[in-house]
Amino acid sequence: MKRLALSAAALALVLPAALPAQAPADPVFTPAAMRAHVEFLADDLLQGRDTGSEGHEIAARYVASQFDGLGLTPTGDADGPGGGWLQRISFQKTERAQTPATLTVTGPAGSKRFTHGGDVLIGMNAAEPHLDVTAPLVFVGYGLENQRLGLDDYAGLDVRGKIVVTLRGYPKGLPSEEGAHLSATKAMIAEKHGAIGMLAIGTLQSMKARPWARMVQFADEPDFTWVSPEGKPFDQAPGIRAGASLDDPAAQAIFAGAPHSIAAIRKQADRKGGKPRGFALKTSVRIQSDSVSQRVTSPNVVAILPGSDPVLKDQYVVLSAHLDHIGVSPVKPGEPVDKDRINNGALDNGAGIATMLEVARAMAQSPSKPRRSIIFLASTGEEKGLLGADYFARHPTVPIDRIVGNVDLDMPLLLYPFTDVVAFGADHSTLGPIVAQAVAPMGVTLSPDPMPQETIFVRSDHYMFVKQGVPAVFLATGFANGGEKAWGDFLSGNYHHPGDDMRQPIDWQAGARFAEANYRITRAMADADAPPRWFAGDFFGDLFAPQAEKAAK
Known part of the structure; x- marks a missing residue:
């Protein structure tokens, strides 16, 4: 009896800690799935996915078909081509x-x-x-x-x-x-x-x-x-x-x-x-x-996974990644005619889109759906000045005041087994603590911005949401465990170069791990009782959301 009583007491102590982790942590993320998405998006046939190009249109249809297969809700232009998945944007070039x-x-x-x-x-x-x-x-x-x-x-x-x-x-x-x-x-x-x-x-x-x-x-x-x-x-x-x-x-x-x-x-x-x-x-x-x-067109691809909570489902969390890249480099004088000039953008940002698609898959297949609704946004025109995200943030397909947070995925550097992540903008809102707590069970830590001189916070799509008053961060693999050298080598080498292709030594296990991290972060945002909030006295919160409820830092 004594041993039985002790076992029951131990079980009672264990269960509260174990139960919350069962649903969100159950999905499996595989290196093969990550690789498959990037292989398609970085193929030479897509010619670098330049904004307004046929290659980008093909990539957009690929993302739309993935959303469709997961049973998500199309949230682009209701009366436009593409089955409602596409938000068609006109650009002046x-x-x-x-x-x-x-x-x-x-x-x-x-x-x-x-x-x-x-x-x-x-x-x-x-x-x-x-x-x-x-x-x-x-x-x-x-x-x-x-x-x-x-x-x-x-x-x-x-x-x-x-x-x-x-x-x-x-x-x-x-x-x-x-x-x-x-x-x-x-x-x-x-x-x-x-x-x-x-x-x-x-x-x-x-x-x-x-x-x-x-x-x-x-x-x-x-x-x-x-x-x-x-x-x-x-x-x-x-x-x-x-x-x-x-x-x-x-x-x-x-x-x-x-x-x-x-x-x-x-x-x-x-x-x-x-x-x-x-x-x-x-x-x-x-x-x-x-x-x-001249006028050219190029689409965002937008889908929603409806939330399960009868009240919170009318609030939206956005997981975004840009689908475009920089296309084909022009021939330079003296270059061989057959030189590779296709900027495939495998890591920038095929890897970000693959991460978003795998998170969408895990969310759609989870037996317990997120409480808040989740918008999955594959934006265009990022390489032209964050234009697709800016257009969506100014012309959202849901009311902007119901978008409560955004995590953007841009160029995760999947070239080493990362042990930390950086959430650019984490110091400005409760998204910082949310990210840190969400990835902690994986043994992943949240590191401060390792290159503040590059002002990354205002240089990726999430910042277009910030300017509309939405707390947002840009998530990247960190500088620990070989990350600093990997980042330095990439930025001075294959970044915006034909070398950013499938011939790189991409660590697909790191890709699966990055997808899991973003699943945990997105679930935490979607399932929390309170939405992300700007910190009281924060420069950006006061500037862009002066009337919003703030959190103590």
Whole structure:
């Protein structure tokens, strides 16, 4: 009797811990399933899945067929092609005309002309296909404004009808994610003050992170923007008619006769908290650029797994991954004709889509369905500027105020047996603790952002949800257990290169493990009594969701 009583007591102690794990942890994730998805998506026949290409359309139909086979609910355009799985987006694609764009500087040293692709990189303006703008210049420091962070670079400056000159990036010592967000608003700030153009020059810090030679590599890529259902191309700062980035020879030319030299300004900017003050320059520029535009279409693929809770099913958790890649590289002078130029995007982002599909499979086949509804979003146009996710977040197929959280999967580096993950943006909301607790049973830890200088938080699709007030993170494999070297080698090698294909030594067991981690995270978001919340006092929560209920940090 005593032994029986002891066994019963032990059983009573064990059961509460074991029961919650049975349903969410039961699904099996296999290396073979992960590999099969990526093999299809990274096949040469898809020609790199470029936005608007036939290869991307084939990939979209593949994802839709997978959703269909799982019995999910189509949540794209109800009356469009593709059985309702596709959210068709029109894009405006703008390319350079044959006449090279030029920037001419006039000032105390006379006139000097620069051609696009040399010491200047000149933007295009689809609204003005034959752009010709001349205006005086005003240096505005970093060109930032934010009362909370003590930034007021336009104080005392008159830039109406003028072209502003800004330093790239943001002041040293500013939190990287906040700084990166503010940097992306420079055109809107300039427009608000009446400027008609922007020129950007490098700091010592920005030139080290993104050398001029690297910027020139992308000089002739087309510009994309999404077009609203009413037919209007999206432009967050239409008043900024002309823009360009300048290398040192052009920068020296525009600062001719200025009270402070480029070298002195850069030295000040390189100090922690350094904020060079603005002043009117003694030069003007003329920017000329010809372009041609056309409309192309490309779809998001959207599905829903309805929630099981009668109340919480009207709230939605989004698991997203971008389906597009960068297509086929153009032939360069001197290259062999038969050189491999297809950018297959096996890891970027075939692996992210495969992860999402395997999580969807596990969710759909689970005997206990998630309490909240789950949206699975395979977005397009990520490589063109996060455009598909931005379109969905602004034109969601469910009410945006019912989307309570997002986890984005972009380029999981499945080249080593990862033991930690990084959730970029984890510091801003309760998604950080949710991720940490969800993966802990796997022996996986949550690590802080290992490369804050890269400002990853504002560079992937999840950030489009953040801008609509939705707590979101971007999940990646971490730097532990060989991850740091793997990331360094990939980013300096196969990233955005034909080498990102199935010939890489991809660790498919790591892929299965990454899928399991994301299943656990998504279940935790979907099943919790409370939805994810911004932390009280968080910069992004206060900016984009000021009225939302906040959580103590």
